[in-house]
Amino acid sequence: MDHLRTTDPSKIDFRSKFELTDKTIIITGGTGLIGRAFCEACAQFGAHVVVVDRGDPEALAQELEIRYGRKMFGYRTDVVNKKEVEQLLEAVLKTFGKVDGLVNAHQNKSHLIFEPFEQVSEDNWDTVVEVNLKGTFLMCQVVGGWMANHGGGSIVNIPSTYSVVAPNQNLYEGTSLGCPAAYSASKGGIDALSRYLASYWASRHVRVNMITPHGVWNNHEERFEANFARFSPMRRLSYNHEVAPALVYLLSDASSYVTGDNLLVEGGWTVW
Ligand SMILES: NC(=O)c1ccc[n+]([C@@H]2O[C@H](COP(=O)([O-])OP(=O)(O)OC[C@H]3O[C@@H](n4cnc5c(N)ncnc54)[C@H](O)[C@@H]3O)[C@@H](O)[C@H]2O)c1
Numbered sequence: 001m002d003h004l005r006t007t008d009p010s011k012i013d014f015r016s017k018f019e020l021t022d023k024t025i026i027i028t029g030g031t032g033l034i035g036r037a038f039c040e041a042c043a044q045f046g047a048h049v050v051v052v053d054r055g056d057p058e059a060l061a062q063e064l065e066i067r068y069g070r071k072m073f074g075y076r077t078d079v080v081n082k083k084e085v086e087q088l089l090e091a092v093l094k095t096f097g098k099v100d101g102l103v104n105a106h107q108n109k110s111h112l113i114f115e116p117f118e119q120v121s122e123d124n125w126d127t128v129v130e131v132n133l134k135g136t137f138l139m140c141q142v143v144g145g146w147m148a149n150h151g152g153g154s155i156v157n158i159p160s161t162y163s164v165v166a167p168n169q170n171l172y173e174g175t176s177l178g179c180p181a182a183y184s185a186s187k188g189g190i191d192a193l194s195r196y197l198a199s200y201w202a203s204r205h206v207r208v209n210m211i212t213p214h215g216v217w218n219n220h221e222e223r224f225e226a227n228f229a230r231f232s233p234m235r236r237l238s239y240n241h242e243v244a245p246a247l248v249y250l251l252s253d254a255s256s257y258v259t260g261d262n263l264l265v266e267g268g269w270t271v272w
Contacts, residue, residue: 003256017254021046024096025251026088028052028079028139029106031060033218034158034240038103041244042251043068050092052077053106071095079106079135085142093146101251102143102155104136104190114178125182132186133193140197144206152205154251157194159262161214163187165270168231175224191262198260207259209250213243214266233268 004011025042029035030051039049043064051057051064051074061074073095077088092099108131115124136157147153160183167179191210198208215228217237229235243265249255250263264270 014254017256018248018252019046020101020248020252022048023100023251024048024050024092024098025101025103026050026052026092026099026139026143027103027105028077028135029104030057030074031055032105032107033216034213034243035103035105036060037240037244038105038247039064041241041248042101043070043072045248045252046070047101047251048072048096050075050088050096052079052088054078079104079139080130082138082142085138089142089146098150099143099147100153102139102147102153103247103251104139104155104157106131106135107158108132114176114180117181120180120182124180128180128182129186129189132183133189136190137193140193140208144197144201144208147206148201148204152207154255155194155197155206155208156247156250157190157208157210159191159194159210159212160184160187161212161264161266161269163191164212164262164264171227171231172224173227175221175227177221177224194262195260202259207250207255209255209258209260210262211243211246211250212262212264212266214238214264214269216240216243231269233271236267238265238267 025047027038030039031053039051042049049072051061058074061072065072075088077084108128144155162179162184172178194208194210215237217239228237246263246265
């Protein structure tokens with residue numbers, strides 16, 4: 001987009017900078033806890049949302065289409081399968097003719113996610129790293145590559161607090177929860193990949209940023225919620241609808257000069 005060459009802010013419609021009107025936004029993990037809030041927020045700000053998931057993305061896309069009276073699209077895709085990712089892009093271009101935004105909010109939750117580090121199998125490690133990191137790589141390569149060749153766009157990837165700091169193991173005391181090393185390692189890879197691409201594509205107008213959510217409430221066990229409150233400056237978990245506004249900012253023209261950033265929506269977890 002063209003940027004107005006002025007020092008006079010009265011010439012700027014700041015509210016409209018946050019609009020996503022008529023932008024086509026692809027959101028992976030779109031039916032997940034945070035993905036659902038991302039889809040809803042983008043729809044409310046005027047976007048055509050492409051809900052992508054391994055589960056049932058069509059149902060949510062239809063629901064959004066009815067609610068907002070605008071074309072939405074649901075596409076079942078396994079993000080680690082390059083052929084499927086290419087088919088997704090093809091289908092999106094056929095329907096909307098362009099892509100303006102890509103959000104990678106998928107994640108692998110292995111059934112072995114809480115096993116002790118000493119017992120992690122190679123298969124389990126590979127699965128977590130493949131879905132989280134390779135899935136993000138393929139989506140960026142295929143969709144971001146298209147954007148770089150067609151005037152630009154905005155990509156938002158999701159690392160984790162646990163690629164910024166190590167998990168505080170006391171958080172899990174007395175609970176059945178935990179955080180595996182493969183998760184942290186895969187998320188560290190997403191952070192590095194995002195910074196790499198921010199630099200690589202900056203001159204081709206593809207901005208690449210990150211959102212780091214933390215402790216998003218999902219009917220957690222009581223003890224975990226109590227532990228979390230003790231270690232969090234804000235003394236509570238967050239909600240998926242508190243993460244989504246950050247996405248609107250990063251996808252919209254409001255963040256036109258922001259790239260390579262990691263926006264922490266973590267209630268101050270890492271400040272102390
Ligand atoms: N929930 C949190 O507290 C939290 C905290 C920090 C970071 N995150 C990150 O935020 C993102 C969203 O988290 P969430 O809590 O909504 O997760 P979630 O588990 O609720 O949703 C993830 C979605 O990804 C989909 N998915 C899994 N593998 C896939 C594949 N191969 N192809 C396509 N889709 C696939 C799943 O079907 C699911 O709908 C993830 O990257 C997660 O690591 C979450």
